[in-house]
Amino acid sequence: MTKLYRKVILVLLSLGLLTGCWDGKTIEHMLYVSGLGIGYENEELVVYARFIELENVGKQEGGGGPSEDKPIWIAKGTGKTFDIATDDLYYTSQLPISWAHLGEIVITTEALKQDGIINEVMDVLNRYSETRSEVILHATKEELPLVAQGRPILGTSTWYSKVNNPYPVFRQFSLVRPITSRQYLIDQEEPGKVLDIPMLSLDKSKWQRGEEPHPTVEFGGSAFVYKGKFKGSLPVEEERGIRWMQEESQRVPLYLFNSKKDYASIVFTSPSVDITPEIKGEEVTVSVDVKVKGSIIENPFYQDEKTLEKDAEEEIKKQIKDTYKYALEKNIDVYQFAYHVYKKHPEKFKELGIEDKDWLKPETFENLNVQVSIVSSGKLKINK
Numbered sequence: 105m106t107k108l109y110r111k112v113i114l115v116l117l118s119l120g121l122l123t124g125c126w127d128g129k130t131i132e133h134m135l136y137v138s139g140l141g142i143g144y145e146n147e148e149l150v151v152y153a154r155f156i157e158l159e160n161v162g163k164q165e166g167g168g169g170p171s172e173d174k175p176i177w178i179a180k181g182t183g184k185t186f187d188i189a190t191d192d193l194y195y196t197s198q199l200p201i202s203w204a205h206l207g208e209i210v211i212t213t214e215a216l217k218q219d220g221i222i223n224e225v226m227d228v229l230n231r232y233s234e235t236r237s238e239v240i241l242h243a244t245k246e247e248l249p250l251v252a253q254g255r256p257i258l259g260t261s262t263w264y265s266k267v268n269n270p271y272p273v274f275r276q277f278s279l280v281r282p283i284t285s286r287q288y289l290i291d292q293e294e295p296g297k298v299l300d301i302p303m304l305s306l307d308k309s310k311w312q313r314g315e316e317p318h319p320t321v322e323f324g325g326s327a328f329v330y331k332g333k334f335k336g337s338l339p340v341e342e343e344r345g346i347r348w349m350q351e352e353s354q355r356v357p358l359y360l361f362n363s364k365k366d367y368a369s370i371v372f373t374s375p376s377v378d379i380t381p382e383i384k385g386e387e388v389t390v391s392v393d394v395k396v397k398g399s400i401i402e403n404p405f406y407q408d409e410k411t412l413e414k415d416a417e418e419e420i421k422k423q424i425k426d427t428y429k430y431a432l433e434k435n436i437d438v439y440q441f442a443y444h445v446y447k448k449h450p451e452k453f454k455e456l457g458i459e460d461k462d463w464l465k466p467e468t469f470e471n472l473n474v475q476v477s478i479v480s481s482g483k484l485k486i487n488k
Contacts, residue, residue, distance in 0.1 A: 141248035243327035296442030336434035345427030369402035399480035
């Protein structure tokens with residue numbers, strides 16, 4: 105009996121050691137930030153934090169109603185610096201706040217115009233142990249509370265929205281490549297490299313839920329930043345040339361209109377881009393070669409392959425040149441020609457002081473060659 109008694113005592117003592125952490129917290133006892141909006145008002149930073157409702161993250165299987173019926177919870181903080189503004193959220197928070205699930209940041213152009221603010225934000229994100237390095241960056245011209253009204257569709261969580269995860273839509277319809285906080289920190293150190301931050305706007309006309317308008321966030325152009333300074337922005341219609349100049353583009357549609365009865369649609373994938381700067385004395389010129397392969401999506405007037413290739417080449421050239429012209433009016437190095445000068449002629453880059461002056465001219469972009477190859481006509485022959 106004595107041995108049995110001792111074994112029982114040992115078992116009871118060992119169970120006492122397995123009771124877990126005394127200060128452990130269950131997931132429902134935390135608040136999880138999924139997105140941040142950063143603005144600038146009355147000489148202070150304003151931060152809007154959007155929180156995840158955990159029941160909306162997983163797949164909904166009956167009960168509770170669709171997530172669009174649930175309100176979006178947003179808290180506002182203000183302060184002289186980004187850290188003070190985020191700490192301001194703690195004064196009214198009812199539970200501890202977790203930053204480990206921060207997925208995206210939207211910063212207003214008004215905030216970007218304040219020199220150094222975006223670098224201040226990146227510094228905090230890079231230092232703080234909870235935040236990840238793959239936070240998606242966006243800019244906007246709209247008021248942040250309005251952007252926050254944009255809702256995902258079909259009951260999906262904001263966690264899986266285009267704002268938090270833009271890559272699936274970018275692979276299907278490539279406009280401006282997404283940028284993360286990690287990529288920003290890397291690229292801002294490169295001489296001559298202008299950062300292109302996708303912009304968001306709010307659309308209230310294209311989607312509806314039942315008979316009610318359903319506001320959604322849409323791509324609204326780009327904001328350009330160099331060394332933490334805002335260089336300007338371009339709307340969507342003025343920056344279509346960027347799609348052909350970024351090798352990350354995976355699927356780019358092109359619509360051809362030669363006359364009222366003569367048109368076609370072609371989808372191109374993964375452009376190959378070669379940028380070659382040349383220096384003669386103090387004059388710098390840049391030549392660009394672009395190669396793309398495409399598949400015909402629409403050809404109702406049975407244009408032949410050579411005609412379509414020629415028309416596509418001319419239209420792509422026009423889009424690339426037009427974007428350069430619009431950007432040049434705002435002194436934006438939209439195709440990062442200065443960075444290519446630095447990579448291929450670093451000594452001349454410093455000698456000519458290219459980093460510190462507006463050196464781009466219309467004639468700087470000297471030569472542009474576009475080569476189009478149609479590799480597929482879909483399920484039909486090209487003339488059928």
